Amino acid sequence: MLYIITFVALTIILLGYIKIAKTLNIVDRPNSRSSHHYIAVRGGGIIFPIAAVLWQLLYGQMALWIIVALLLIAVISFIDDIILLNPSIRMLIHIVATTILLWQIQIFDLPWYSVFLIYILTLGWINAFNFMDGINGITGIYGLVSLSTFLWMNQSIHFFSSELLITLIISTLIFLFFNFRLRAKTFAGDVGSVSLAFLLAWGLISLILVTDRVEYILFFAVYGIDSAVTILLRLARRENIFKAHRTHLYQFLSNEYKWSHTKVALIYGLIQLTINITVILSITNNWMNFFVLLFSIIGLSAAYLVIRYKIQKAINWKYSY
Template sequence: MAYIFTVILLFLLELLYFKIADRYNIIDKPNQRSSHTTITLRGGGIIFYIAILIFFIQSGFSYPWFMLGLTLMATISFLDDIAEITSRLRLAVHFTSVLLMAFQMGIFSPPWYYIIVTFIIVVGAINAYNFMDGINGITALYSLVVCGLLYYVNRTVGFIEQDYLIYALLGIVVFAFFNFRNQAKCFAGDVGSVGIAYIVLFALGTLIFKTGDFIYILFLAVYGVDAVWSIVRRLYLGENILEGHRTHLYQYLANEVGYNRLAISGLYATLQLLIGILVITFAHYDHTTQLVFAIIALVVLSAIYLLLKQYIIKTYVSNKTVQSHRYATDIKILD
């Protein structure tokens, strides 16, 4: 009954936010980098933070340092959704929030350079998660799968309070109801994508820290491969990786090839689920076997990703460029 009441409350709070967003014009307007074509409410992902806040209160204030970090992260991200925040301030808050997360997990015992590496990985993962939030349903379905995998593992490992994952899942389900549509009612916004990334990474980091099995990082393998290879390609082309773009594979599939966005989101989530099941299976083996599996999985996933992306670029992107050039030439001749 508590979970049913929470779902109802989250629905009501999400609807209340929609009224606030509409009143104060918190919207996402399409631009040349967007994968949507209509004005849509932004920041609906604030429900992820609210869901964990409810857990925090009803659990007797579990994980206070994490909650403080999540609050800082959600606040700066929401401000970034409604106003322009400098990258220096945003990065400072991100590092502070990661510091609080690390303190909550108790990882300050290793050598200092382990902590620095942890900061870089977590901040990078949070920003990658944010970059991947570009089409209807992708953040909702992918997060649903990852949290579902963590929930399953937690039933036997017991690395975090089970309600933490349940309330996160409830928030995701409510958001998905409004976002997993061909015409989305709202987008997650930075407050949503960054917030759910922080929520997921705290649980994932706690799992890895408790078990010592780094193989669980592959619960984010699909997002990781797309984000990393997109960054590598943009660096190779001399582009600014901090600027918005439409060069992720899922964006090419949606914008260039024209596949249904919900189907693409489902594909990413399904692929991550299959990899997650394999991860859970190999987590019972020794670390050498885990490492071999992780390398093979990343190599195969990367190969499929690069071949498919190269095919799309050659077949669709290049043809569109040629056609646009010919069209411009024809117009000039007619003039």
């Protein structure tokens, strides 16, 4: 019954937000770096942090400080959606929110070098997830794959709140109804992508801590490899990596290769789902260890580079600005 209430409440909230956003002109206007050619409401991803708050209120879970951290990162991201903030302010809030998260899940009990590495990876993940939010459906589909994987894992390895996972899945499905289409009604905005990335980081870190299996980091392999390789290639070209661009693989597929946004989003989601299933089976059957993880990352990265090279060659793409 509570899930029905959650579904109805979140649907009404998102519909209300879309109406208010149109009135206040909180919209995304396409520019030369956009993958869209029409105006749509920005910030529809506000449904994700609202879903987490609703979970806290309905189920009274002991995660108040993490929800506070989520709201901090959501509010600053929403402000950034409306007015362009100084990147240093945004990063400061990201660090504060990440610190609260790691404090609450007792990461600071680990050796300092582990804490430092988790800090870097978490902050990198949040920003990478935000960079990947450029076409219809990709954030929602990827989030749905990750949350569903966590929910499946949680049945046998209790590392997270199933109620929160289901609530977030409901919010993702509602968001996808308005976003996963050729002409989206709303985009996630920074508030949506950053908030969802934060929540997914919470889930993955919790899973790794409970199982002591770092191999589960492959659950984020598709986004991680696309973002990391793209950043390295841009640095090699001496680009400003904080400047908007259209050089992710998914952007080549959508903009130059002319595949529909929904098709590209589904492909990314299905590839990650396949990796997730493979990782779960490998760990269950004791095929996975650190060296297999290392070779898996190298192999996936190599496959990504080959595909990227072939696509860029096919579209005769050259760096031009």
